[in-house]
Amino acid sequence: MVKFFKLGLIALLLIPALTLAHGPSRVKVDHQIEINAPADKVWGIVSDFCSIKDWNPAVTECESDNGNQPDSVRVITLENGQKMKEKLVKFNTEGTMYQYMLIEPNVDAFPINTHGATISVKDAGGKTVVEWKGAFYRSFPGPTPPPELTDEAAEKALSAFYKAGLENIKKLAE
Amino acid sequence: MSCKFIINGLLFVGSLQIQAGTFALITNQGSDNVSIIDLDQNQVIATVPSGHRPAGIAVSNIDHRAYVTNPESKDVSVIDIKNRLLIKNIQAGDGPVGIAVHPDGREVYIADWYKHLIYILDARELVITSSIPVGHSPSGIAVTPDGLSMYITNRDDNNVMHINIPERKIVATIMVGKAPFGITIADSGEQIYVANVQSSDVSIIDRRTDAVIQTVAVGLFPYAIAHDQSGNRLLVTNQRDNDVSVIDLASFMEIKRITVGEYPEGIDIHPSKEFVYVASWFDDKVSVIDLKTLEVIDEIETGKGSRAYGKFMYTD
Numbered sequence: 001m002v003k004f005f006k007l008g009l010i011a012l013l014l015i016p017a018l019t020l021a022h023g024p025s026r027v028k029v030d031h032q033i034e035i036n037a038p039a040d041k042v043w044g045i046v047s048d049f050c051s052i053k054d055w056n057p058a059v060t061e062c063e064s065d066n067g068n069q070p071d072s073v074r075v076i077t078l079e080n081g082q083k084m085k086e087k088l089v090k091f092n093t094e095g096t097m098y099q100y101m102l103i104e105p106n107v108d109a110f111p112i113n114t115h116g117a118t119i120s121v122k123d124a125g126g127k128t129v130v131e132w133k134g135a136f137y138r139s140f141p142g143p144t145p146p147p148e149l150t151d152e153a154a155e156k157a158l159s160a161f162y163k164a165g166l167e168n169i170k171k172l173a174e
Numbered sequence: 175m176s177c178k179f180i181i182n183g184l185l186f187v188g189s190l191q192i193q194a195g196t197f198a199l200i201t202n203q204g205s206d207n208v209s210i211i212d213l214d215q216n217q218v219i220a221t222v223p224s225g226h227r228p229a230g231i232a233v234s235n236i237d238h239r240a241y242v243t244n245p246e247s248k249d250v251s252v253i254d255i256k257n258r259l260l261i262k263n264i265q266a267g268d269g270p271v272g273i274a275v276h277p278d279g280r281e282v283y284i285a286d287w288y289k290h291l292i293y294i295l296d297a298r299e300l301v302i303t304s305s306i307p308v309g310h311s312p313s314g315i316a317v318t319p320d321g322l323s324m325y326i327t328n329r330d331d332n333n334v335m336h337i338n339i340p341e342r343k344i345v346a347t348i349m350v351g352k353a354p355f356g357i358t359i360a361d362s363g364e365q366i367y368v369a370n371v372q373s374s375d376v377s378i379i380d381r382r383t384d385a386v387i388q389t390v391a392v393g394l395f396p397y398a399i400a401h402d403q404s405g406n407r408l409l410v411t412n413q414r415d416n417d418v419s420v421i422d423l424a425s426f427m428e429i430k431r432i433t434v435g436e437y438p439e440g441i442d443i444h445p446s447k448e449f450v451y452v453a454s455w456f457d458d459k460v461s462v463i464d465l466k467t468l469e470v471i472d473e474i475e476t477g478k479g480s481r482a483y484g485k486f487m488y489t490d
Contacts, residue, residue: 021288021310021311021329021330024227024245024246024271024287025227025229025245025246026203026455028204028455030456089394089414101414116395116414135437135455135456142268143268143269143288
């Protein structure tokens with residue numbers, strides 16, 4: 001009994017360290033695309049927090065609990081069935097940007113822990129530039145991640161996700 | 175021929191020496207080096223190589239050295255600031271991040287994010303002589319001006335530990351906000367300031383009692399803190415708001431936000447107390463804040479991914 005209690009305590013002590021710790025170096029992902037369409041039209045495509053299911057081919061489903069209101073939480077489902085929970089942090093009603101963050105990491109979706117990102121839409125003389133930039137820490141809780149969980153692997157996966165989204169926004173807007 | 179070469183070599187070395195003044199040393203995560211900024215001109219005057227993905231920094235004015243943590247090469251770079259040279263890389267556990275130097279310059283303290291230890295580096299011999307087990311993911315270190323105490327943040331335990339330096343002993347554990355990271359001690363040594371990343375606030379600890387006396391809300395994901403003793407205020411970098419919170423220490427209120435670059439990290443104050451410097455990781459630059467007006471008056475381009483996590487001012 002005492003032994004079980006002790007084991008339980010040890011487990012409790014270990015769990016936070018395993019779930020919270022992340023890589024020591026934040027990694028940057030930054031992509032943009034120029035679109036031959038007015039900024040209003042492009043913002044109309046991307047602005048709804050859950051419209052990511054319509055413009056990012058890697059996302060099959062999205063549900064949000066409070067639309068575009070601050071702290072609204074969306075759950076997105078990826079092509080492979082994995083889900084990620086993300087929170088809307090800032091939403092600029094002038095139609096230029098929104099910012100969100102990952103609140104429940106899922107290593108089977110992306111091997112990342114904290115992730116914050118901004119999608120911005122800027123007028124560029126009749127054309128539009130959409131920029132998607134974010135930063136994350138790898139989720140592997142130790143100094144020597146296996147190849148599929150390294151900073152580089154996570155960056156590659158997230159870059160592909162951003163790019164696919166941006167390219168499809170262009171397609172939809174033009 | 176060889177004689178001429180030697181003379182040229184000597185002249186070359188001579189001209190590379192840093193002249194008197196005040197300098198900011200900025201670790202560049204993406205360039206694996208350190209930018210030395212001359213703060214009279216606000217210009218990078220030299221770049222010195224470090225280990226892989228440098229993060230933390232501690233400067234010793236006594237030894238004219240900078241100690242830089244490289245979490246990805248798992249070592250600490252020792253830099254001769256005057257001669258702009260990398261002296262040595264010293265292996266330091268699995269994930270060195272936070273670092274501080276004792277006021278007498280003889281010891282350097284290094285936090286190992288993965289092994290949950292504080293290493294003690296002998297600055298004369300340049301070897302790690304011992305370690306102190308602490309909490310989970312220790313990440314920030316600050317030493318009191320009297321050299322008797324260090325305070326460290328344990329990010330994954332939501333607490334701060336007070337370590338008695340002569341006795342190498344943890345004498346207090348203080349609960350703070352969620353995911354404490356940057357830690358700074360008042361010039362007077364009377365208060366300790368802690369940035370809590372996930373609760374987006376700053377804990378203020380009274381050193382006499384080792385108790386939190388105030389918690390002040392700031393911006394999103396605060397990272398590091400500079401203390402302006404003459405203005406009686408704190409300046410706090412908010413990673414996800416791309417700005418700096420100014421806290422008035424008389425009222426314990428946030429009184430202003432100053433927009434800087436994206437993902438501001440390291441922050442430190444000029445010894446004249448006239449300017450504060452902020453490294454913005456996403457934008458590869460340092461913003462200069464005038465403490466009279468609390469406005470950004472200059473921006474200095476650095477290497478890629480400027481972090482400068484720690485005390486990075488050098489005065490000669």
